[in-house]
Amino acid sequence: xxxxxxxxxxxxxxxxxxxxxxxxxxxxxxxxxxxxxxxxxxxxxxxxxxxxxxxxxxxxxxxxxxxxxxxxxxxxxxxxxxxxxxxxxxxxxxxxxxxxxxxxxxxxxxxxxxxxxxxxxxxxxxxxxxxxxxxxxxxxxxxxxxxxxxxxxxxxxxxxxxxxxxxxxxxxxxxxxxxxxxxxxxxxxxxxxxxxxxxxxxxxxxxxxxxxxxxxxxxxxxxxxxxxxxxxxxxxxxxxxxxxxxxxxxxxxxxxxxxxxxxxxxxxxxxxxxxxxx
Numbered sequence: 001x002x003x004x005x006x007x008x009x010x011x012x013x014x015x016x017x018x019x020x021x022x023x024x025x026x027x028x029x030x031x032x033x034x035x036x037x038x039x040x041x042x043x044x045x046x047x048x049x050x051x052x053x054x055x056x057x058x059x060x061x062x063x064x065x066x067x068x069x070x071x072x073x074x075x076x077x078x079x080x081x082x083x084x085x086x087x088x089x090x091x092x093x094x095x096x097x098x099x100x101x102x103x104x105x106x107x108x109x110x111x112x113x114x115x116x117x118x119x120x121x122x123x124x125x126x127x128x129x130x131x132x133x134x135x136x137x138x139x140x141x142x143x144x145x146x147x148x149x150x151x152x153x154x155x156x157x158x159x160x161x162x163x164x165x166x167x168x169x170x171x172x173x174x175x176x177x178x179x180x181x182x183x184x185x186x187x188x189x190x191x192x193x194x195x196x197x198x199x200x201x202x203x204x205x206x207x208x209x210x211x212x213x214x215x216x217x218x219x220x221x222x223x224x225x226x227x228x229x230x231x232x233x234x235x236x237x238x239x240x241x242x243x244x245x246x247x248x249x250x251x252x253x254x255x256x257x258x259x260x261x262x263x264x265x266x267x268x269x270x271x272x273x274x275x276x277x278x
Contacts, residue, residue: 019232026211040100048072077184
């Protein structure tokens with residue numbers, strides 16, 4: 001047991017910290033119907049990280065790499081906010097998909113001229129097993145700052161998420177565009193940091209699955225957060241134990257268990273609904 005805790009303790013704590021922040025943001029993402037925003041943002045951040053490696057020969061987990069990633073993510077956040085407000089002929093989800101394809105091509109091009117750069121594989125699978133206290137403390141500090149922004153500006157951000165499709169028609173569209181920029185920027189900061197530790201796959205499932213699971217049972221924010229955190233805790237525990245005893249990759253194991261848990265909850269929710277109607 002001590003060996004188990006020594007090996008999996010920090011990965012478990014990292015998943016809980018990431019899951020708490022991503023679950024809340026995932027509730028906004030679901031309401032806004034921008035499901036694949038995290039993959040696009042992660043790919044954009046990857047371009048910045050690889051560019052930093054080419055320009056300064058620095059590793060991914062350095063201040064320079066983070067700065068380059070954010071320098072790519074923030075302008076893209078502004079781009080998404082402007083496009084959604086000004087270009088009504090194309091859905092924002094389509095724009096996100098196109099931007100992902102373009103930045104993925106750019107990342108592959110940069111990897112091709114940067115031999116030895118292992119970002120592509122690490123971005124997908126993450127480094128959960130090698131997470132350190134430094135990663136966790138940095139994540140907590142950044143997430144607290146992001147959470148404070150969400151708390152301070154909770155009314156406009158929540159109001160726009162609740163009526164996202166109608167917000168474009170509002171006479172206050174320029175102001176809404178600024179709130180969109182803030183939301184995408186905060187999301188970009190969180191994803192840029194989270195992907196370095198857990199990888200794209202785990203970030204995606206932590207962003208979407210706990211929020212989806214909580215939506216099955218409740219519409220109240222407090223109750224949804226409790227359900228989301230319980231989902232993250234159970235799936236992370238089972239996923240880490242599965243990876244430990246079956247010698248399986250940690251990130252994919254956590255993602256797989258989250259997916260299985262969502263399927264189980266959906267089935268149970270369906271049966272519960274049928275039993276109430278009969």
